[in-house]
Amino acid sequence: MRILSQIVLALALTAGSIYAYASDYKVGSVMAKHAWARVTIADRPAAGYMSVHNMGGDADRLxxxxxxxxxxxxLHTHIMQDNIxxxxxxxxxxxxxxGTTELAPGGNHLMIFGLKHLPKPGDMIPLTVVFEKAGSVDMQLEVRKAGHKMKDDDHSGHSEDGDDTKHDSHSE
Ligand SMILES: [Cu+2]
Structure with missing residues (x-):
């Protein structure tokens, strides 16, 4: 039994990326969880989401x-302007x-421009995130289908499609 669990552990370590979504990415007193990306179609930017927890006593900034x-x-956020x-x-x-800062659909998010190829659901997008105090941390965003919403999302009234259309104005 003991040997078996060690083998399982060794396999889990070598196959780390497979378990990436379950991973917590920690640097200093900051930890990122539930890192995922929404990819729509080619030529459109993807959006990256995660929960960032600050377990320390000092405020930090991504x-x-x-x-x-x-x-x-x-780094993008959503604002309401003239009801839009x-x-x-x-x-x-x-x-x-x-505290915790959520990057989630309808709110703060990372906008990923110019993907070199279009990832499929289940693929990983490597990402390095830099915090002012904690420093930088490498992570993998698990790609999910367009329109996917996390179960614990509560951004009612936010249109996924409209969201994607407006991304166009950012492409230069
Ligand atoms: Cu955006």
């Missing part, structure tokens, strides 16, 4: 992200001390 699989990654949900680029996402 200041940038990049991927070897993409041209660039921007719009996306706006921001410089950072605050991660308060002892």
């Amino acid at each position: 200041v940038s992200a990049s991927s070897p699989m993409a041209e660039r990654v921007e 949900m719009k996306m706006r680029r921001v410089d950072a996402f605050d991660v308060p001390a002892g």
